[in-house]
Amino acid sequence: MRPFLSREKEMKNTYFNLIDQTYYFPQEGFDLEDGSLFFNGVSLKYLIEEYGTPFKLTYLPRIGAQIKKAQNWFNKAIKANRYKGKYYYCYCTKCCHFQHVLTEALKHDVHIETSSSFDIDLILKLHQEGKINKTHLLIHNGYKTADYIRKILLLNELGFKNSITVLDSMAELDKYHSAKNPVKIGIRMATDLQPQSDYYTSRLGIRPSKILDFYKNKIADNPKVQLKMMHFFVDSGIKDNLYYWGEFQKAIKKFVELKKVCPEMKALNLGGGFPIRNNLGFEYDHKYIVNEIVQNIKEACDNEGVEEPDLFTEFGKYTVGESGAVIFEVLEHKKQNDTENWYIINNSLMNTIPDAWSILEKFILLPINHWDKEYQRVNIGGISCDHSDYYNSEELNQQVFLPKVDSKSKEPLYVGFFHTGAYQDSISGYGGIKHCLIPSPKHIVIDRDKTGNFVSKVFREQQEPEDMLRILGY
Ligand SMILES: Cc1ncc(COP(=O)(O)O)c(C=O)c1O
Structure with a gap:
């Protein structure tokens, strides 16, 4: 037996x-x-x-480890491709606002993306505590209510010199009419959603076909604003599939067109959506994807003879999810x-x-x-x-x-x-x-x-x- x-x-x-x-x-x-x-x-x-x-x-400690990995992937791809722009890692606060999370992230040379009025109070608090200074990059996304606008203008008046507000719609531009100093702005390009979605084009951002005229007619000669960034965010996240690369290519094309008429625009913001492990068999080659991103932007810029932009990301889930x-x-x-x-x-x-x-x-x-x-x-x-x-x-x-x-x-x-x-x-x-x-x-x-x-x-x-x-x- x-x-x-x-x-x-x-x-x-x-x-x-x-x-x-x-x-x-x-x-x-x-x-x-x-x-x-x-x-x-x-x-x-x-x-x-x-x-x-x-x-x-x-x-x-996981938060710092994630940030360092992504910074390394981007910086190595920049070097390998002889890319002339820089990389800026922004943490998107909406993902997790806790003080211990932001304190940890800010130890690792990150900048901040905000989504609403209260986020600016959070920024001011972090500044009061000496955790951010007036040169940190602050990217303001989302719908701008009167209160959010008021606080963005306050940052501007207080001398936060790298505060960039990303226009979510064309109507938003007029809300900065009372700015005392020129406001640095970005334009968010609306992306199309995946075929199985309930609607076709994201409600967030400005239709790509409107962007050039909008810039020429409303921004180029407007003393209240300076266009510094183009932003896009593909809702599926950064995936190695036809849909992502299709939307990515559309955005790069629009960036190049805009850059040709607005050479002062130096930044391209790829949004968030860097995946994390949600199963033990998860396979995703972050390093490869980053290299593809950098290489493709470089090629598009070289082909059209425009300067390569600084690259921004707003990784939320990637920063804090695995912690x-x-x-x-x-x-x-x-x-x-x-x-x-x-x-x-x-x-x-x-x-x-x-x-x-x-x-x-x-x-x-x-x-x-x-x-x-x-x-x-x-x-x-x-x-x-x-x-x-x-x-x-x-x-x-x-x-x-x-x-x-x-x-x-x-x-x-x-x-x-x-x-x-x-x-x-x-x-x-x-x-x-x-x-x-x-x-x-x-x-x-x-x-x-x-x-x-x-x-x-x-x-x-x-x-x-x-x-x-x-x-x-x-
Ligand atoms: C404009 C913008 N940036 C960044 C993010 C962060 O996305 P994730 O947490 O997937 O990185 C979001 C998420 O909704 C977003 O809307």
Whole structure:
């Protein structure tokens, strides 16, 4: 009997076997030690024991690492292609506004993109704290309400000399009529959306066919403004496909046409949309894409005899996405029919990773423990009453597998959604009213000290009942 038993053991399909056979594992940011998961070298089991679940975490060093990688790719491509312009990395604040995130990003020679009036208050605060100075590049995107315009003009008056406001429409130009000093402006070119979209052309920006006349008739001789930048943002993000490169080529063509009539325009802004890993099999050659971008812009400029622009990006998700995670405990296993198993976790997915529910965004999902158990297909359910509070498909699989853990197991199963650092807090309304009054989980911020050891602290405790009741007027 013994040999048979050990063969049976060898053939067991553990969760570890599944991951090991399907992906390269361990991989950047994820490793297993003593059977439990480490995220960027931090033991999640330790954090669970220290803080309890559920919690969300921000691993700050990842932010700097992402920025440095992108700066390197651009600077190397610039050198390799003998490209004459410079590269400027801007962080798009809307992605994650937390003070610790901006403080970390600003340590790495980044500039800032803003989206609304309150963002300018954030800029002024960062300036007050000495984290930005008046030479930082500030790119103002988005719809300009009266309040946003007022604050952009205030920056201008205060002497922020590299503040560039990007026109989202032709009508916006007139809003700068009261400027005391000339306002540096950009023009956002509206891109066409992907074929399966609900409409054809993005509402953001100015139609390409209108841009040249708009410049000649309204901007060229206007003492209130100076055109410095052309901006475009392809909604799919920067993808190596026909659609992206098609929109990219249209934008470069428009840039060259505009540059010929406006030689003072020195900058081309490619927007955001640099992808991050949302599954363990993610393959994307960032370095190759950056080189293609730089090479194509250089070729187009050389062919038309115009000076190559400085290149700007506004990477949000890329900067901060991979720094975040949310960790849950599986409270209960439910079998609702012969094939459907539910793992009920101790918070709501709609509240903590709202993009998974609203735009069917995928995140890396991994168990923290029990990797030596067999795996099974499961649905993950939140504890709100909402039937759409679930997660049951991954980017590559269209299904979710997790270790099969007996409900009576001594150690519960813990699971984590990873690379959740972008947009989830602002979309879910961090610290506000939550669906079914399920509280915002505790938030842990992790950094490394000078010796390389990680240091974790509670940035915010789990919401208390009074927090919500107060907002509700009780
Ligand atoms: C103008 C602009 N720039 C940058 C971004 C950031 O995009 P991402 O977070 O995908 O990098 C966005 C996102 O909506 C945007 O609208």
